[in-house]
Amino acid sequence: MSEAGVAKRYPEVWRRRSPRESALGWLWTATIALAAAWSVSALDIEWAFFADAHVQALDLVQRMWPPRWSYLPTIVRPLIETLHIATLGTAIALVLSVPLAFLAARNTTANGLTWAIGRALLVASRSVNTVIWGLVFVAIFGPGPVAGIAAVAARSVGFLAKLMAEAIEEADRGQIEAVQATGASTAQVYLAAVLPQVMPVLIGTTIYRWDINVRESSVLGFVGAGGIGLYLYASINQFAWQQVLVVLTTILVVVLLSEALSAYARARIT
Amino acid sequence: MTGGEPPATAAAGAPMLLAIEALTKVYPGGQRALDSVSLTVERPEVIAVVGSSGAGKSTLIRCINRLVEPTSGHVRLGGLDMVGLKRRELREARRRIGMIFQEFNLVERLTVMENVLSGRLGFVGFLAALARRFPPRDVSGAYALLDRVGLAGFENARADALSGGQRQRVGIARALMQDPDLLLVDEPTASLDPKTARQIMRLIRSLALERQRPALINIHDVALAQAFSDRVVGLKAGRVAFDGPPQALTPEVLTEIYGVEDWSQTIRRADDEAEATQ
Amino acid sequence: MSAAAYPTVWRPPALFGSRTRQRIAVSCGIAYFVWSIIDLNVDVARMLAGFPRALNMLGRMFPPDFGRWALLLDGMVESLQMALAATLVGALLSVPLGLAAARNLAPKPIYVVARGFIVLGRTLHEVIIAIFCVKLFGFGPVAGLITLGFASAVFLAKMLAEDIENVRLGPVEAIRATGAGFGQMVTYSIVPQVLARTVGMLIYRLDANVRHSTVIGIVGAGGIGQTLSASFSRYDYDFSAAILLSIIALVALGEGFSDWVRRKLR
Numbered sequence: 070m071s072e073a074g075v076a077k078r079y080p081e082v083w084r085r086r087s088p089r090e091s092a093l094g095w096l097w098t099a100t101i102a103l104a105a106a107w108s109v110s111a112l113d114i115e116w117a118f119f120a121d122a123h124v125q126a127l128d129l130v131q132r133m134w135p136p137r138w139s140y141l142p143t144i145v146r147p148l149i150e151t152l153h154i155a156t157l158g159t160a161i162a163l164v165l166s167v168p169l170a171f172l173a174a175r176n177t178t179a180n181g182l183t184w185a186i187g188r189a190l191l192v193a194s195r196s197v198n199t200v201i202w203g204l205v206f207v208a209i210f211g212p213g214p215v216a217g218i219a220a221v222a223a224r225s226v227g228f229l230a231k232l233m234a235e236a237i238e239e240a241d242r243g244q245i246e247a248v249q250a251t252g253a254s255t256a257q258v259y260l261a262a263v264l265p266q267v268m269p270v271l272i273g274t275t276i277y278r279w280d281i282n283v284r285e286s287s288v289l290g291f292v293g294a295g296g297i298g299l300y301l302y303a304s305i306n307q308f309a310w311q312q313v314l315v316v317l318t319t320i321l322v323v324v325l326l327s328e329a330l331s332a333y334a335r336a337r338i339t
Numbered sequence: 340m341t342g343g344e345p346p347a348t349a350a351a352g353a354p355m356l357l358a359i360e361a362l363t364k365v366y367p368g369g370q371r372a373l374d375s376v377s378l379t380v381e382r383p384e385v386i387a388v389v390g391s392s393g394a395g396k397s398t399l400i401r402c403i404n405r406l407v408e409p410t411s412g413h414v415r416l417g418g419l420d421m422v423g424l425k426r427r428e429l430r431e432a433r434r435r436i437g438m439i440f441q442e443f444n445l446v447e448r449l450t451v452m453e454n455v456l457s458g459r460l461g462f463v464g465f466l467a468a469l470a471r472r473f474p475p476r477d478v479s480g481a482y483a484l485l486d487r488v489g490l491a492g493f494e495n496a497r498a499d500a501l502s503g504g505q506r507q508r509v510g511i512a513r514a515l516m517q518d519p520d521l522l523l524v525d526e527p528t529a530s531l532d533p534k535t536a537r538q539i540m541r542l543i544r545s546l547a548l549e550r551q552r553p554a555l556i557n558i559h560d561v562a563l564a565q566a567f568s569d570r571v572v573g574l575k576a577g578r579v580a581f582d583g584p585p586q587a588l589t590p591e592v593l594t595e596i597y598g599v600e601d602w603s604q605t606i607r608r609a610d611d612e613a614e615a616t617q
Numbered sequence: 618m619s620a621a622a623y624p625t626v627w628r629p630p631a632l633f634g635s636r637t638r639q640r641i642a643v644s645c646g647i648a649y650f651v652w653s654i655i656d657l658n659v660d661v662a663r664m665l666a667g668f669p670r671a672l673n674m675l676g677r678m679f680p681p682d683f684g685r686w687a688l689l690l691d692g693m694v695e696s697l698q699m700a701l702a703a704t705l706v707g708a709l710l711s712v713p714l715g716l717a718a719a720r721n722l723a724p725k726p727i728y729v730v731a732r733g734f735i736v737l738g739r740t741l742h743e744v745i746i747a748i749f750c751v752k753l754f755g756f757g758p759v760a761g762l763i764t765l766g767f768a769s770a771v772f773l774a775k776m777l778a779e780d781i782e783n784v785r786l787g788p789v790e791a792i793r794a795t796g797a798g799f800g801q802m803v804t805y806s807i808v809p810q811v812l813a814r815t816v817g818m819l820i821y822r823l824d825a826n827v828r829h830s831t832v833i834g835i836v837g838a839g840g841i842g843q844t845l846s847a848s849f850s851r852y853d854y855d856f857s858a859a860i861l862l863s864i865i866a867l868v869a870l871g872e873g874f875s876d877w878v879r880r881k882l883r
Contacts, residue, residue: 077483077486078479079478079479079480079482079486080478080479080482081475081476081478081479082475082478083452083456083473083478083481083482083494084471085450085452085453085471104701105701105702105705107698107701108697108698108699108701108702108705109698109702119754122753122754125752126753129749129752129753149656150656150657153653153656153657156649156653157650157653157654157657160650192865192869193865195868196828196864196865196868196869196872197861197864197865197868198828198829198831198832200744200832200835201831201832201835201842201845201861201864204835204846204849205857205861208674208849208854209670209671209674209675210664210671211670213659214657214659215657215659215664284740284742285742287742287745288742288744288745291744291835291836292835301745302748305748305752317741317745320741320745321737321740321741324740325736325740328740404794406790406793406794430796430797430798431796432796433793433794433795433796434795434796435796436794437795438791438794438795440787440790440791442787443787444787444788444790444791445788445791446788446792446805446806446809446810447785447788447810448809448810448812448813449805449809453805457791457792457795457797457805458795459795460792460795460796460797460798460801460805461795461796461797461798465798465801468797468800468801468804468805469804510791513791513795517795517796
């Protein structure tokens with residue numbers, strides 16, 4: 070099969086990355102290394118602490134044992150309150166997220182300004198952590214579960230609305246056009262063509278956010294926004310480590326249960 | 340390169356190209372996938388292994404390079420018994436066997452060139468492999484092979500950007516990069532459309548003949564098997580039910596291997612096929 | 618041919634199977650809401666009385682006071698450094714942990730321990746972890762670094778373990794068949810499959826760490842959260858507003874950066 074006389078010459082070197090790509094690769098590596106160095110430089114790491122830490126940790130664990138189960142009745146109501154905060158906050162967020170999502174979706178918003186406002190609200194809601202919202206609302210409403218519910222809602226609205234807005238933007242145009250062709254009003258079009266497509270996403274996301282919110286609500290008490298966090302904080306400050314273990318265990322159990330419930334419910338829906 | 344070219348027929352006294360003796364594979368559940376299979380390959384030929392699903396074709400192929408561990412028996416590649424080799428020796432032995440897969444089994448995110456060069460992994464060190472620095476001879480050999488299988492210019496394409504037929508060609512090139520003493524081919528055409536399937540079979544056969552190496556091809560399409568092979572081995576329930584030339588595959592034999600069917604159609608297609616390839 | 622009588626009313630199929638189950642579900646839902654609101658003992662009167670105070674506070678928030686921008690900047694930089702360092706530390710630690718948590722790689726007992734560790738780490742809120750780190754390592758960003766590093770390691774390890782468990786075995790088998798050694802097999806067939814998502818996850822985690830670094834300061838683990846918490850307790854609401862706006866800007870930028878990089882990687 071060899072061609073008579075003409076032997077083909079093939080290259081003997083092959084590189085996956087062109088020289089330019091290689092240079093870029095090295096640049097990125099150097100940047101990351103520099104960033105790493107910078108990030109640790111300013112942190113004043115007291116190596117003495119590190120040497121000591123495992124001893125302290127062991128000491129801490131020993132002080133937590135045995136757990137003081139007699140503390141359990143005290144924290145049952147706060148635990149339930151935590152669940153209320155998570156559930157009511159998520160529910161309020163769900164209701165508010167629907168109009169916000171329509172506002173922030175390019176194909177359903179009235180004009181550029183409304184879209185910008187919608188997006189801005191989304192960004193603001195999502196960039197501020199639940200606990201920080203808690204700080205804000207405690208200053209507004211005073212300490213208590215109301216601040217907690219508001220905080221959960223404030224953070225979750227953005228989360229839900231963003232995913233919903235993305236679903237709205239990706240909604241099948243054909244279905245929307247069909248309903249529009251019947252002469253339906255804009256609101257009816259949204260109701261009949263957009264919402265049904267978006268619903269499954271919304272429900273799944275809400276359940277997912279609910280279980281995240283249970284976890285968040287457990288620490289809202291740290292800033293005074295209700296729930297079990299307050300009791301955890303108090304126990305730690307009083308050095309009542311055996312109580313701390315009990316509180317931690319209950320939080321763990323509740324969060325794990327909510328995650329299991331959420332996973333189960335979402336699996337049933339899809 | 341290992342030794343010189345093997346003669347068209349093995350000289351008397353020289354070890355068989357491939358000798359499978361009483362190969363048995365029993366799975367933990369008790370299923371006998373292979374039951375004392377014996378097979379000898381004395382000359383470089385293209386051997387098609389046929390049989391219904393579960394007859395043991397895939398197990399046989401995989402026991403030869405020990406991707407599946409045989410329960411008992413021997414597999415002698417040019418005199419060396421594969422069964423019983425320790426890890427390092429097994430790796431060295433595997434270098435001598437090139438394998439082509441039904442699902443192509445390319446590393447999707449790597450380029451075509453990297454996939455072809457991976458055939459030489461058994462010959463280069465770890466660091467060389469990590470840095471993708473292969474000897475110049477390997478690189479030019481890879482280019483030559485890509486040219487030969489009809490994929491010149493594709494070396495920088497990502498493997499998952501190729502069509503099925505193209506991917507299988509890359510797989511063939513990879514196997515041949517090892518310059519193997521034996522080609523094992525596991526259902527090369529099952530994932531391809533009929534036209535591409537013929538092209539691939541034609542390619543494998545011509546490459547095997549060019550290099551004077553035996554090829555063991557696991558195939559379920561009887562027509563393709565008859566058209567492109569020199570010898571057919573039929574497996575049934577883990578045993579060899581037939582071993583002979585493609586022309587000897589009469590409807591009676593096919594019934595024996597597969598079961599009752601209208602085999603006249605299959606034979607006729609195969610004859611057409613064979614004529615087309617002349 | 619007689620005219621068939623068709624129904625004149627159509628109701629959509631009920632959720633949850635039957636009508637009765639749907640009614641039960643809805644009434645349970647309503648009952649829960651009523652109960653929870655009562656149970657929370659919301660003092661509506663006090664809440665309403667609080668509104669003028671709320672408006673007062675909002676008024677004091679505007680205009681936001683950027684005067685103390687040096688303090689603000691210090692806090693932000695500290696948060697950023699914490700987030701970056703924690704991502705790197707977490708990435709390093711996640712490799713052994715992720716390998717140990719992959720069912721197809723690790724022996725059973727190691728797998729169980731690693732998975733348990735991951736579950737524990739992900740279930741506890743980072744604020745709780747921060748409190749313990751502060752107790753062990755003192756106030757300041759070091760505790761924050763350890764907290765976020767631990768949280769990152771656990772998250773990344775879970776992703777890595779999942780990727781390893783989902784790896785396609787075909788290419789791995791093919792590389793084995795060429796006679797390649799174990800190390801070559803891993804770098805040539807497993808790493809390319811895993812790497813793609815891993816880098817995306819690293820960027821995502823960096824962004825998440827920036828967000829979390831703003832919170833853990835509330836319990837003393839450094840960063841802008843500490844500055845914010847202090848301003849609230851001093852009723853410096855205009856400074857608080859400035860800090861909040863800066864946090865929003867930082868997090869939004871971080872997310873934009875993260876989206877951009879991940880899009881480029883595709």
